[in-house]
Amino acid sequence: GSCQLIKDYRPYYIKKAWYRLQHLYIRHKLSPQLKFLGKHPFIVKPWHIEIFGGPVSIGDNITLLGCSDKKTRLTVWSEKKDINGITIGDHVLISPGVRISAPGSGSVLPTAYPLQTPACWQAMSILPIRTGTVFMTGPCHLKRPVT
Numbered sequence: 001g002s003c004q005l006i007k008d009y010r011p012y013y014i015k016k017a018w019y020r021l022q023h024l025y026i027r028h029k030l031s032p033q034l035k036f037l038g039k040h041p042f043i044v045k046p047w048h049i050e051i052f053g054g055p056v057s058i059g060d061n062i063t064l065l066g067c068s069d070k071k072t073r074l075t076v077w078s079e080k081k082d083i084n085g086i087t088i089g090d091h092v093l094i095s096p097g098v099r100i101s102a103p104g105s106g107s108v109l110p111t112a113y114p115l116q117t118p119a120c121w122q123a124m125s126i127l128p129i130r131t132g133t134v135f136m137t138g139p140c141h142l143k144r145p146v147t
Contacts, residue, residue, distance in 0.1 A: 022046055034058060038090065048096070053077050055085035063093045070097030078103055 008015070026046050031037050033051040038060035043049070048066030053076035058064070066072050072094060076085045086102050088094070 035085065038062065048072065050074070053085070055083070057085065057087045059088060059090035059092070061091050062088060065094065065096050067096030072096055073099040073101075075099070075101040076103075077101075 010018075022043065022045070026037075026041065026043055030043070030046045030049060030051070033054065034057065035055035036057040038058055040060060041058065041062045041064065043062070043064045043066070045066035045068075046064075048068055048071050049064060050071055050073045052073070056074050056076060064072065074086055074088075076083070086100055088100075094100075
């Protein structure tokens with residue numbers, strides 16, 4: 001069989017109101033918890049995204065998806081005040097159910113392939129992050145491979 005997309009039958013004004021509601025929530029509830037939120041974020045159901053601790057920085061053109069039964073969680077815990085926290089680079093997709101936890105600092109950059117440090121071996125080796133938990137036990141940088 002052929003693959004067909006499901007048609008969205010909502011009137012345009014309803015769809016536009018839905019996106020405005022999400023944008024309002026992002027601006028007033030989610031963004032104040034972040035150290036930085038880049039340009040053009042596409043965040044779906046932001047009320048299902050939980051941020052604990054900080055600092056957490058998110059780059060440009062991020063796609064961050066929330067879901068009621070699979071919360072997306074970004075967590076930083078440390079007694080130190082001057083830490084880098086979690087840095088998510090530009091053009092990254094994070095799907096529902098992903099948990100990124102770091103005791104001090106860690107980075108998630110776009111289209112990551114090999115893990116660069118031994119502390120990262122528990123983390124996922126390929127982005128976009130689709131599901132699962134990333135625990136960073138030390139500085140962890142997921143980077144594009146050098147070609």
